Amino acid sequence: MSCSKCNDTGWFPEYFDGVRRVERCDCWRADVARKMVSRARIPSRYHQCDFSTFITYPNEELVRAVKQAREFATTFPAVDKGLIFIGPPGVGKTHLAVSVLKEVTEKNGVRGVYYDTRSLLSTIKSTYNPVTRASEADVLEEVMGAELLILDDLGAERLTDWVEETMNLIVNTRYNDRLATVFTSNYEGVPDRDNMESLLVRVGARMYSRLREMCDFLEFTGPDYRGFDNPPNSKELFQQWKSNPSKAGSVLPARTRVRARARLRGASREGQLDLGWSGGKAGSS
DSSP, X not given: OOXXXXXXXXXXXEEETTEEEEXXXXXXXXXXXXXXXXXXXXXXXXXXXXXXXXXXXSOXXXXXXXXXXXXXXXXXXXXXXXXXXXXXXXXXXXXHHHHXXXXXXXXXXXXXXXXXXXXXXXXXXXXXXXXXXXXXXXXXXXXXXXXXXEEESTTOSOOOHXXXXXXXXXXXXXXXTTOXXXXXXXXXXXXXXTOTTBHHHHHOHHHHHHHHHHEEEEEOOOOOGGGSSSOOOHHHHHHHHHHXXXXXXXXXXXXXHHHHHHXXXXXXXXXXXXXXXXXXXXXXX
């Protein structure tokens, strides 16, 4: 339908102190916002996710996470830290992260992008194939230069040397350029090197230290939304949560546990595992 205000030109006349000027129409701003969201790589499964569709219930940790996510989206770009949502699968971490991304891009017209961490690493690897059109630099430029980046499911990837160096490059570049990042993870945020279900083990000491410095950690539990036959309401979620509390983390294979312990021992010897405060040593700047 044609805009009655600007006749689809994107501009409309205004008079200030008798001087005629043209201003951008609201329909143009709305169209720009829609285009920015459509370019943000949000998976189709999450297209309907926003703050209005996120169901809360009497869960203090969850309510705090939602409140801080809303404040982040409202305050952006004047934010000092990013966010990391931590919890078991299906509790709404990705829904919250996408809600932040959509609100920020729609209201601010900024360049934001969503990536599942494993998908991102797979995309980067695919550029090493000579028949692939995109280059590694193309992918990294989009990820490292986005005004807001969502990295979903951090820690799900197997921690090889290449994965560790690539992820540290991305995170450190964004940190140094003061670009906000929102992460989600299934792994516990407590920095316990003996806990093989911890985020520290899954991402390595350098990245964990940097995450502590650049993000507010928001850890919450809840029922798995995917375990309901039909979309649950607030009461059903609360009842399920109280009857079957859960927490972040999943058991790692024995071989992975051995590798993880070896990496942490190495990081400790090199002085990279200084986690006595919220920042610690990043290992590289």
